[in-house]
Amino acid sequence: MNTILIIGSGISGLSAADFLGSLGNNVVILEKEGSIGGKILSYCCKATDSCSRCGVCTAHEKLADTLKKKNVRIITGTDIKSVTNTGEKITIKAERKNPYIDQQKCLDCGACAEACPENCISVYRRGDAVQYIVDYSKCRLHKGQECDVCMKTCPADAIEGKAAVKPLTLTGSDAFIATGHTVFDAAKKPRYGYGRMPNVITGLELEEMLSRELDFPEDVSDVAFIQCVGSRDPVLGRNYCSSVCCAYALRMARVLKYRKPDIKVTVYYIDLQAFDKTFTRFKEELLSLGVQLIRGVPFRVDELESGKLRCMVEHGNGDETIAEHDKVVLSVGMGPDLSSGEVAELFGLKQDEYGFLSSEKSNVYVSGTCENPQSITESIASAEAAAVKIGEKE
């Protein structure tokens, strides 16, 4: 049976692992971070009483399903050092950070988190998925001290490592690149005041807020979303539509209206991207809820003395819309992951002018948001499609 090496444990990598594992392949997922799941961990469920089909719950189910697979191994905290590819065999030399928690062996007893003298270990518990995540920056091992408290405490021998890192060598027949994306750094668009004005936040930050809290801050009664921040912007060298931002912004607008019906929500956009199978219905629902959709994105955001944020939009006919909001959410677009260049070099992949990856090698596959911006369901489809190609080879 083949061993397939998957780089990245986001939704795309997990979907591929789930599929390939179910077909009986041995799968090893290498994950750079200390946690499994990639970006989905911070996304919120965007359902009200009815689902808006964002896919965050299904992504978590994929995560839990994959964790249950015996022939899928997931190694977190891994840095890839070198890759050799003979065309038949791929050898990856990597370094794994310790302490390493094998989430598949973990019994969720919580002993390690309690025992850790530096409180490095936190629990991520959502849906079916439970993970114990190490914050390496606080860990004694990574400060050059000796420590094996967590390792000794674990009743399931799920924690490994006395030294700070462990070198690994992995071989496989195929490599599956699913390194994901990084969202645009909103501070690079200083006109919107991100980083300077506390009430200007990114879509990702709103996701995190909504995924943890039920109540939106009391004093916030007027929220505006600004679309296409870092997308469709040739000046920034990002002349492409990130395709998912309209989806998440409009879905979150709906959630805000649901949780706090009096809240005023405005969405400033260039073009609304249809993202649902029956998008017109979705749009009609938003309008009936009173969400204001305004074509045109503000030129800048000003903070007034009252603390309000003023947005000014100039329309095609010279008219202006000036409105004040309590909070402005910047819908930051997807860009290639910061590690893309490195990954491209290691695996001999092509990078397009924006930095997105593609593969011309017969045993290296690329899928998910490292290939181009896409939604969760599209990522699942693209991962399965690529996995099918690996499956066909047998």
Next chain:
Amino acid sequence: MEKKIALYCCENSAYKAAACLTGPELQKGIEIIKLPCTGKMEINLILKTLEQGYAGVLVAGCPIDNCKYIRGSSRAEKRIEKTRELLKAAGIPEQRVRMEFLSSVDSHKLAGAIKEMKQELEGVMS
């Protein structure tokens, strides 16, 4: 009288969300009952639960269009509505039965619903 709530959970969504609930105040006086789908929830099952002395029945299922079985939670929604009508007709506070829609990753919504229901019951049952 202790105001106990029977929390009927769809095993695909709310049950998982309930499993992630921490905070003892939320679990006190809550009995979690697993269902394969809220579409299995019959009106009579709710009424029988109330007969057994539970102050409230909270049925938590997948948001509409998120039901693994397509129409389970929308069927449940209608049945719960019908149950509330029945209770109202019988002079029993309809707040004792409630439906909540949440996905498996929305634990905090469940916590909020339980809290709200407890308060409501406090109001109608004193």
Next chain:
Amino acid sequence: MNRESIGVIICSCSGRNLGKQEIDSITQRLSFAESGIRNMIIETALCGEDTLKSLRNEVEKKGISSLIIAGCGAARISGVTEKIADALSFAPSSILGVPLFYSEGAESEKNKLGINEARVDKAVRGISRGMNVLTSQEPLEIEEIPVVQRALVIGGGAAGIYTADALNRFGHETVLVEKKDSLSDYGIDEKKLKDLEGVIIHTGSSLVSLEGSKGNFSACVKTPGGLEEYQAGAVVIASGAPVPADPKKYLQNRFGSSSAVPLFSLATAYSGLPRIPSLRRIGILLDLDRDEGRASTQMALHAAQEIQKPNAAEVFLFLRDARVGSLHLEELYDAVRDMGVTIVKYSGEAKISSLETGLQVTVQDDGLGVLTDYTCDLLGISPFGCAAEEDDPLSEITGVHLDDYGQFQDNNIQLMPVETNIPGIFTAGGGRGEVYSPKVKQEALAAAGEVHFLLKNKTLHLERSEAQVDPDKCILCLTCIRCCPHGAMHVNREDGVAECSTAACQRCGICAGECPAKAISLPVWTDEIVLNQL
């Protein structure tokens, strides 16, 4: 199930979950001896590999055939029970997990040596309930259903061809059925078509009936040579977007003018032609009845480019929003705009009225904020923006639901990308919603993957836990048959009662909830079992 064959495991991993004294207290309170349960195993680190081995021995020695496992949090317990069921080769329904929540975690530290009554209580109640459940149910049989090693693909467009091709490569016998007289080549590279060698292709054919369920469908296909019967293990619907059957005629009828033509014939009609003097102003209209997606936008942009390139005419592109949500579409959009194509983004409805020559398009121009008229000598309209005149008959034949737009597959995230409400039937491509061309192939491959996943097992091993109909109570009111979302219920004509298919039933219990005669029950979830949890 008799009590002697039930084993109880209380996981005491790390002593954190439950301490020694607490376990003793539980044992005492459950008074196993009295209740007839003699099998009590306590293990630490329950799911370790070593434990599983000793557990297997223990289970065999004591003749245990069902287990209650108390331990873990609810999130983990199902994983643990699955793992143990797997290791012991137990049927899933004969292992019950009783989660011991961790919410009192902080307290446990304090009480490590003492007894936390709340926790003990929870465990005792949970285990007693579990015993009630297990004793009230009979062990379920496992049915082995052979899977027909053949796939049926409906639709010979890009999605269907890519699906059939991938299935062919997997080595599955594949039947491809296409309504038109030839397979489409739109969106496919030529090489692919040759690879379909080995696929049984019926063109000019259509599916007329489909019976059976996952693993064993029997299909009747009407071909030019007569009716063909096929058995198939899985079906893929790739029948294309629901658009008017004859878009050209439809548009002519609707707008009373031959100047309204389908978008896809516009570019081809125009390409390579010299400037046609009478056709000076060409319009392209998107989002007529509903908002469209990237595929239509791409098609419109290409058409605009083709016409504008030789500067043959003045081109107007009317759309509600430019759907450019993919790499390189934005660039195409910019290029088209830079070429001089007038792009009008409108809001609300577009009104089209017929003139003596040509058409007039009246839209609320979103940029200018005014109602504006545009006259066009020819107007290309995207048929994907037009509502289909009638539902696809395939929906009726296969039982696959349509969404609000008449597209296959309910608008339900659990089914996406390629599953449908009927187990064993998948869908890919434009038929399930407008799909951008590069994604069509991905969906097709994903669908092929799902089919392969189903067919690679020669038999389905299914627990007989499907909905049970009590023939004495069933009055054949048809409620269950009409309500079952998975098409699993049907009439057993011999006995005159409703019957449930083991393979199609998804064990959701919707039918049991609906049955007015209370004739249906779900074995693992009878009312007693549910109420027992209280």
Next chain:
Amino acid sequence: MITAVQKPFDEIYRTIQGYKKLLILGCGTCVTVCMAGGEKEVGVLASTIRLANQKNGVDMEILEDTIERQCDKEFFDDVKDKIQEADAVLSTACGVGVQYCSELFQGKRVIPALNTKFYGTNLDVGVWSERCAGCGDCVLEKFGGICPIARCSKSLLNGPCGGSQDGKCEVDPEIDCAWQLIFDRMKELNMLDRLEENEPIKDWSTGRDGGPGKIVREDMTL
């Protein structure tokens, strides 16, 4: 099929006051199909009454049972004892079942829980529609299979009244005008000329107007 709907709860609840032991008796045929009085509905009704009793401090024991049909005496055999034991029977059968039950058990109070509606069809889950009025002299052959007696609000036999508008009835715009349906159907069947024939005044004595109906099949009587 006979269709029925449940009476308002407060009406039912008023009528059962004063009994210490109440049997709720379901019927497993027509009213089960129309979801008004089958085993499930009996359970729901019983639970609701128990809850109301709990709240009002009423001491009442409630028994539940459902038999195959309440319009045939043999089916009552299974519940004979229960009926005797109870102070009253709350029957969720149609009017036939309620009467027959009280006929069989002389001296026992039998209370109807349903309002019997009409002979109808189950158009879809949860939707029933009247199709027959039981007039005793079927005219469907003349009207393309659409009954003007049951489906025209005024039971007109010689064409629509003046209140038919856009195919809808003046009594309620939700109701299709039966005569529009008949016209369309006959046109489809190419039999419009048949509608030219004058329909004589109907003899209503074959139905309700002739007094309570009775059928005797001599060849079948024992």
